[in-house]
Amino acid sequence: MNLLAQQLVNGLFIGSVYGLFAVGYTLVFGVLDILNLAHAAVFTLGGLSAVWLVQAAGMSIWLAFPLATLLAGGLGLLINAAAFAPLRRRADSQFSGLISSIAMAIIFDAAALGLFGARSVRFPPGTVKVHVWQIAGVTITSLQVGIVLVATLLMLILTLFLQRSRTGKAIRTVAENERAAMLLGVNVSGIIAFTFFISSALGGAAGVLYGLYFDSLAPDMGRAIELKGLAVIILGGMGSIPGAILGGLAFGLSEVLTVAVSGTSNLRDAVAFTVLFAILLLRPSGLLGRGKLREA
Amino acid sequence: MLEVHDLTVSYGPIEAVREVSFRVEAGAVVSLVGPNGAGKTTALNAVSGVIPARRGRILFEGRDITRMSPHQRVSEGIVQIPEGRLVLAGMTVRENLEMGAYRRPRPEIAASIDRMEARFPILRERSGALAGTLSGGEQQMLAIARGLMAKPRLLLLDEPSLGLAPLIVRLIFEIIRELQAGGQTILLVEQNARQALAVSSHAYVMENGKVVLEGPAESLTSDPAVISSYLGQAISSPT
Structure with a gap:
């Protein structure tokens, strides 16, 4: 029973990181109907640059985390300017954008390898002071709690920002209808660039949290989360922010529960993706999908 | 207030609007009428800036806005209510x-x-x-x-009556009259030529991307060519 409770708690922690990663992923999709396949590479660079800031530049994690997040946001601007904006007028921009974002991912991965080396790295010991609590036989660390809090806070801020702020409403307007947005006086290309900034900043933040959680970062760490992130946003409903949060948690929980039940981690990914198929059979538009079917 | 000179707009190789000129005075309601596909909406979208002008000049209050971005035009007071509502x-x-x-x-x-x-x-x-x-x-x-x-200074109305029940259409033209009485400058695009001419002071008839006829709305309403092409028989009955 304790093992199960422990795994549920662990699922919550890792699920919140998946959710944060997926929220950024789904944001761009919701606004532009395109997938930015360089999102995982931004996740990697965000995490690795935070390690560099702490280790080589001697910064506190409290400064390195926001800086790495902003840096990742800057990469988002670069992705938009290089991979998506030039193709926007093309009739096949969804497909060509997908391909050029893969190219950006390859460039970023190579940059990560060149800048930070091929070996896996970790935050220096003592980067975050860790307290360990035992509650009813379940072990929880202050680091884990901090990760969930930060991830939840960022997702909450994003949700409020989109619901309440003027710019957030402009983002939703562009998502609804680009032409209407233009006629209402929204600077559409500016809003799109800003959307990429937020999306990638969240992806980078997820990378830092992921690195802190597993205490290990490598240039190929994006691989592990790339498909999961995609699965999470499909699970939650493409373009839905609450769906991505919920999907992240569901995905994290199904992973750890598989380990708890089967006693081995071999089946972890297989079961998690099977859950994806099962949910899509029952709800083709995802957990919180808008139920809108694309016209062919 | 608005002057459009020799405007040409094209979609790829197809010129949807060819060397069209029209003007809208402050406080006036001016309409572009004509059949489906005549280029009325395209001309309006060029004024809004959502479709670039291939050639020609668009002046708003004497300033050249031909290359201005759509959102800046909204700031200047050029506001379009699009076809299909959006x-x-x-x-x-x-x-x-x-x-x-x-x-x-x-x-x-x-x-x-x-x-x-x-x-x-x-x-x-x-x-x-x-x-x-x-x-x-x-x-x-x-x-x-x-x-x-x-707060538009120039309101661009694209097919406001399209696809709506007759009762709603009447309501919408009442709103247009009310706006006109309040001094609102309006450029109206309509296939419903009779209703459009009834609220306009001046009108341009477009066909195949060109302006083929223009004049005060009253004289167009009594022009035999306009009557036979756009207004049908019922014009003789009092409205």
Whole structure:
């Protein structure tokens, strides 16, 4: 029973990181109907640059985390300017954008390898002071709690920002209808660039949290989360922010529960993706999908 | 207020509007009429800036705005209420109105929404509802109110009566008359030529991307060529 409770708690922690990663992923999709396949590479660079800031530049994690997040946001601007904006007028921009974002991912991965080396790295010991609590036989660390809090806070801020702020409403307007947005006086290309900034900043933040959680970062760490992130946003409903949060948690929980039940981690990914198929059979538009079917 | 000189707009190799010129004086209601595919909407979209002009010049209050971006034109006061309404279906009625005032200073917005809701009570009633749940007529009211929220100096109205029930069409032309009485400058695109001419002071008839006829609305209404092509027989009956 304790093992199960422990795994549920662990699922919550890792699920919140998946959710944060997926929220950024789904944001761009919701606004532009395109997938930015360089999102995982931004996740990697965000995490690795935070390690560099702490280790080589001697910064506190409290400064390195926001800086790495902003840096990742800057990469988002670069992705938009290089991979998506030039193709926007093309009739096949969804497909060509997908391909050029893969190219950006390859460039970023190579940059990560060149800048930070091929070996896996970790935050220096003592980067975050860790307290360990035992509650009813379940072990929880202050680091884990901090990760969930930060991830939840960022997702909450994003949700409020989109619901309440003027710019957030402009983002939703562009998502609804680009032409209407233009006629209402929204600077559409500016809003799109800003959307990429937020999306990638969240992806980078997820990378830092992921690195802190597993205490290990490598240039190929994006691989592990790339498909999961995609699965999470499909699970939650493409373009839905609450769906991505919920999907992240569901995905994290199904992973750890598989380990708890089967006693081995071999089946972890297989079961998690099977859950994806099962949910899509029952709800083709995802957990919180808008139920809108694309016209062919 | 608006002067369009020799405007040519093309989609790829196809010229949808060819060397068209028209002007709208301050306070006037001017209409572009003509059959489907004549290039009326394209001309309007070139004035809004959502389609670039291939050749020609667009002047607003004497300034050349031909290369100005669409959102800057909204700031200048050129506001289009598009064909098909384009309400933001997944956002609430109130959010739609707020977005109408996107380019205006924030402190003025709440009072403007109040005024708009007083003029269109249905929008107050449905304030929190998603715009996509409104009926077609209600959506057209919302689209008009949203356009007016921008405080247009020049209002571009694209096919406001398209696809709506006769009762709603009458309502919409009443609104246009009311705006006109308030001094609003309007450029109106309509296939419903009879109704359009009835509210306009001046009109341009377009066909195949060109202006083929122009003049005061009254004289066009009595022009035999216009009657036979665009107004049908019923013009002889009093309106």
